[in-house]
Amino acid sequence: MTTYSFYAIEETFRVPDEGAIIAVRPTEVTLTFDDNATALGFRTDLDRSEYDGLSFFTPHPDKLVLGGTTLRRGDYSLDMMEISWGDGKKSQIMMFDSVEHLKVWQIWLGGDPIPEPENAQQAKDFYEQVASVSYLPTGSIEIEDIASLISVSVPEDPGTEAQVLEGTDAADVLTGDAGDDTLEGGAGDDLLNGGEGLDTASFSGNRANYTLTLSPAGLSVTDRRDGGEGTDQLIDIEFLDFAGQSSSFDLTQFAGPTSLSEEVFESFIELYIAYFNRAPDAVGLNFWGTAYANGMSLEEMATLFIDQDETREVYASGTSNEDFARSVYNNVLGSTPDQEGFEFWVKTLDDGSVGRDQFILEVLRGVNEGTDDRAYLDSKVDLGAYFAVHKGMSGVENASTVMGLFDGTAEGLDAAVDAINQLYESASDAEGGEFLMPLVGVLDDPFIM
Numbered sequence: 001m002t003t004y005s006f007y008a009i010e011e012t013f014r015v016p017d018e019g020a021i022i023a024v025r026p027t028e029v030t031l032t033f034d035d036n037a038t039a040l041g042f043r044t045d046l047d048r049s050e051y052d053g054l055s056f057f058t059p060h061p062d063k064l065v066l067g068g069t070t071l072r073r074g075d076y077s078l079d080m081m082e083i084s085w086g087d088g089k090k091s092q093i094m095m096f097d098s099v100e101h102l103k104v105w106q107i108w109l110g111g112d113p114i115p116e117p118e119n120a121q122q123a124k125d126f127y128e129q130v131a132s133v134s135y136l137p138t139g140s141i142e143i144e145d146i147a148s149l150i151s152v153s154v155p156e157d158p159g160t161e162a163q164v165l166e167g168t169d170a171a172d173v174l175t176g177d178a179g180d181d182t183l184e185g186g187a188g189d190d191l192l193n194g195g196e197g198l199d200t201a202s203f204s205g206n207r208a209n210y211t212l213t214l215s216p217a218g219l220s221v222t223d224r225r226d227g228g229e230g231t232d233q234l235i236d237i238e239f240l241d242f243a244g245q246s247s248s249f250d251l252t253q254f255a256g257p258t259s260l261s262e263e264v265f266e267s268f269i270e271l272y273i274a275y276f277n278r279a280p281d282a283v284g285l286n287f288w289g290t291a292y293a294n295g296m297s298l299e300e301m302a303t304l305f306i307d308q309d310e311t312r313e314v315y316a317s318g319t320s321n322e323d324f325a326r327s328v329y330n331n332v333l334g335s336t337p338d339q340e341g342f343e344f345w346v347k348t349l350d351d352g353s354v355g356r357d358q359f360i361l362e363v364l365r366g367v368n369e370g371t372d373d374r375a376y377l378d379s380k381v382d383l384g385a386y387f388a389v390h391k392g393m394s395g396v397e398n399a400s401t402v403m404g405l406f407d408g409t410a411e412g413l414d415a416a417v418d419a420i421n422q423l424y425e426s427a428s429d430a431e432g433g434e435f436l437m438p439l440v441g442v443l444d445d446p447f448i449m
Contacts, residue, residue, distance in 0.1 A: 032063035053077025207242040215440040256293025269384040277331040279387035281394035321349035382446035392438030
């Protein structure tokens with residue numbers, strides 16, 4: 001068994017669109033072959049769909065780890081290509097694309113060195129330089145000739161081999177070794193410690209049967225079914241596998257929210273309100289929280305919200321700046337501002353002095369403390385937090401419904417809270433509910449009795 005490690009650039013997207021890059025980082029990609037292969041064989045089929053990738057390995061590596069994420073065949077697409085970019089430069093690259101993880105990994109094979117972007121904007125600038133793309137014909141490349149090869153290793157420690165650890169019906173403590181282990185706690189309240197490597201906690205029920213609780217103290221998974229698998233505490237677990245799901249739930253995408261302040265989290269909720277007039281969904285909110293914890297700014301986040309499918313649905317093509325501004329003000333303040341102020345902002349949008357994303361941030365920053373406007377927006381933020389953070393729900397339609405019940409009055413607030421409680425009762429049903437992801441210990445519950 002031989003493992004080859006390559007330097008790679010990982011780009012994360014909010015949607016599968018190069019224009020929506022939200023984060024960039026240097027990372028490693030490893031390919032492991034049981035037969036000690038020294039060449040990377042591949043086939044390129046130009047008749048395949050580009051969405052599915054035009055290349056595939058021959059043979060496929062026995063193990064493929066992309067930036068710490070273990071992917072199986074069918075979980076990603078592969079393209080072996082040559083790009084022409086910047087003043088006649090040509091580079092050969094190997095590109096992996098995972099729609100499920102919304103990530104792309106680029107490995108420099110040879111030719112002119114490709115840039116190493118330090119942020120999302122630099123990555124976008126590079127894409128703009130690409131003049132043409134062609135695909136490498138079917139063949140093979142000697143692995144040691146690949147420009148970005150970092151190391152070649154042959155494991156000596158049998159402890160690095162993957163294990164499957166199974167618990168009993170009692171409260172078990174399962175501890176993995178250095179390999180990519182799978183831990184199956186079974187019934188009982190278990191402690192699952194993956195140890196080193198990329199480890200998976202496996203559960204027998206459908207994802208909708210479970211609650212994933214995030215807190216500064218750690219992660220836990222609760223099976224809500226009668227006679228189910230109890231509550232398992234997770235340590236050093238990277239993936240969750242549920243019965244009937246085609247792919248693993250990647251916990252690394254949600255590793256950052258518990259470190260953020262209450263003020264930061266409330267600013268994320270305000271973006272959902274300003275753009276969509278709804279509560280955030282728990283999965284999306286925790287995704288953005290992780291992106292922020294990894295270095296994304298609120299300004300970058302506001303810009304990326306513009307590129308969302310939901311934004312395009314809410315603000316159809318051709319929506320005037322006047323209608324857009326009026327909608328945002330109604331979402332944030334429940335009313336349109338004074339005519340002079342409104343006309344000023346519409347003019348700045350029309351002449352391009354301010355983009356829609358930054359206009360939204362300016363509106364939010366302009367809501368002064370101690371005013372009726374601030375009280376109105378704070379109530380909406382409280383509802384958003386109650387829905388997504390404390391109850392952990394992610395239904396977008398329900399998130400819109402509950403926010404629509406609030407009309408600025410105490411009665412409207414009570415109606416929205418009651419609706420959230422009723423929705424949560426259904427969502428937490430043991431069999432017919434939904435996957436819940438509450439966040440504990442970051443925001444105070446605004447409606448605690």
